[in-house]
Amino acid sequence: MVEPYYSLLDTLRDEMQLTGTKKGCDEGDCGACTVLLNGKPVCSCLVLAHSAHDGEVTTIEGLANGQELHPVQQAFVEYGGLQCGYCTPGLILAAVGFLESGEEPTEENIKFALGGNLCRCTGYSKVIEAVVAAVPRPDRGSGRGTE
């Protein structure tokens, strides 16, 4: 049962066992719990579950199409945009939300869009590279040649 004080984050994790969404601070500071609410990235720890009642929530579990990864997930894999992986679901959803927002996907805008997601392992370089590589482009190559 979802109590009135449950956050979306606790509901996803504790009630639905969708544990791909991570809790790093429970205060809206780290971005690890980022999910898409009606297509927009939000910190799910700051959203009450009931206020998301009629909304469409996308978590990391819902991003891939069966075995086929979302292009942003694929880019994180190919470009090494992850290490410990704890911030990764949040970063991926923040990036997906940005790329679908219609804003111009310049490197600077991407950095700004990920500005609410802390990562302690990667130093961000490979994360940014991955998101830049995931920008939909007709002439896009196949990645950096990892084996």
Add this chain to the structure above:
Amino acid sequence: MADFQTIGKNHIRVDALEKVTGKATYAGDIYLPGMLMCKLLTSTHSHARIKSIDTSAAEALPGVRCVITGEDYPDARFGSGALMDRRIMARDEVFYIGEPLAAVAADDEITALEAVELIKVEYQDIENVIDPLEAISDKSPEVHPDLEDFEGYGFALGGNNCTMLDADRGDVEQGFKDSDLIVEETYHTQPISQGFLEPMACVADVEANGRLDIYASTQGPYQVRAQLASVLDMPIGNIKVTAMEMGGGFGAKLRLALEAFPALLAIKTGRPVKLINTREEAFTLNGPRLETNIYLKTGVTNDGRILAREARSIFDMGAYLGAGPNSGVGHGLGAYNIPNFKLRSYGVYTNKIYVGSYRASGVADMTFATESHTDVIAHKLGIDPMEFRIKNALSDGDISVNGSVIPKNGLMETLEALKERMGLPKKLPSDDPKEGRGVGICVGEWRSGSGPSTAAINVNEDGTISLLTGSVDISGSDTSLAQIAAESLGLRLDQVVVAKRNTDMAPFTGPSGGSRIVYSQGRVVQNAAEDAKSKLLDLAADRLGVPADALECAGGAVYVQDNPPQSVDLGQLARMSLSSRGGPIIGTASLSSLPYAPVFNAQGAEVVVDRETGQVRVTRFVQAQDVGQAINPMGVEGQLEGGAVQGIGRALSEEILIDKDTGEVRNPSLATYLMPLSVDMPEIENILVEVPSADGPFGARAVAESPGFGPPAAIANAIFDAVGVRIKTLPLSAERVLAAIQGRPEDEYRMDVDELRSAEAP
């Protein structure tokens, strides 16, 4: 360079798919039937006798299943470092604000929290000491007056000095006499947090036969097992620790942390118990780093040779000796050959959160001091800072501070690579009078970590292999280990399965720390693969009727070197082995330590300093590191970039603020503890220098520790180059830089050297 098939090429991490899909399972992701939630009550007094703890109201709350206090644990002390100075939960006395006093297990988290608030504690305050420079004096109140009774006592000077390390060589006084210039300075570094994104978490369960089943977020499952056995007074064999995916540790998760709380609650209730630290607890419970005060005195000749060094460092240990002050001695010289030295390093108790490890504990503090100092000396001598470093750099055959001979290494190559990439020496002109631009450099040094390592490799019936090690993957090391195994047996990476492990299943290994996994664990994986290979060749020799030394293993088969079509594939050999005399093929290897293999990392920062605000922006950051042999270059770059960015955070913004009267952490949140964001970071340029080590797998050296050391000094040196002010206190905040530009005195941290001298060990 050797022609490798798998080593030295970029590979997708073996755990990448799990991590981008959210399927990777961390300790907090475990939900067991009937699981209780645990919450902690922690001390609100910095130093006090506990007159009473009343848990009755908490116990009476519906939904509460168990409440424990320090009295419920065996009356024993344990240690994170050399001294057994700590209880798992306060018993009669508290020593810092945040020290655990009681734990509750309840049906849900909210009930557990309510219960915690119902516990009543009566304290009787005792005089505290917060400032380590005050604590070291003999007039200070004592944190642990019973220090001499602690097991492991031996390196302490008494009072609050819980440990002292020293190293001497040559005649330091004569060295100063022979010098043309003596430079004497003090440096101060700030308390910092490891900043791992996953707060510590643990699920404890009890099996039907009474064994404890621990799911932990840890770098050292065997260390957790041993320490848990000690604080619960249980046989080691009654505990199983499973290391789950770990969301960052950086040293904080090397040892027993919170596991003993849910463990005892699980024993008492017979139900699984989960405890996840809050972010606040991540700052206060798990051993971050506290301040360091460092005194340096160096004598040099006019032509730039360093003759003598005296270094004294005081490491604030907080309430307990966690990671000790080893680096004050081990890293007192930097990357230089200094013939005469006298190094002292002191650990001091205060009534604060106790320190733990963080990416080579204290080395970053020492590097800030010694490498700023190096720059100061070079400028005073009028010698280019890079040339001064090159002139004094350690070379093969020199003797290191601990007396070992410096083996072949890439120090000179890293310095030359940095010099060339940055075009040093150079001045960065600025057309805007409101800003100054400058460049600064730094060299960091680390050994390649070692320690007990084991590995086992099974050859499966289809010719794939399963690799079993006890090491926790904290940085992509599983991928590197798989590559090493694949390379050794001539397999593709996708033919290697890396087993998930627990302490029952995997052979013993040391913790994942000190950059030891690829170097030592990698070596033992290589040895285990060689062991498996020799068994495969023996079987194949029988089968093919040729001597084993005429055979080679590659492409998933063993073949006759002179006649490659004459071959037998590994799957066939594995199937044959099932009924062979020697039985199924398993390659094993074990080692206790590998020789010293130094790792040098040279870094350069270009900065813009706003003269009106003191704001420092890093516009370019270059690093060259001798990695020996990059196993997975993409992973190596990721390590280097992550380390450098942690160092930049430490340089510019990160600081745990400590209340001067109570020692309380004033900013235990990620909104107020300022870690770098994507928007803050310059692009990091990496240069991988590859001077193979003698003993690492395929020549690899350690990677992860070194890149974090240099940024504070490189940036401080660049600030000096840009605007002519020398900041000796971290972080290099805008306030501090502006005060220096305006000629206001920097908060002066001074160390009373005479006082220390009188405290000299006999």
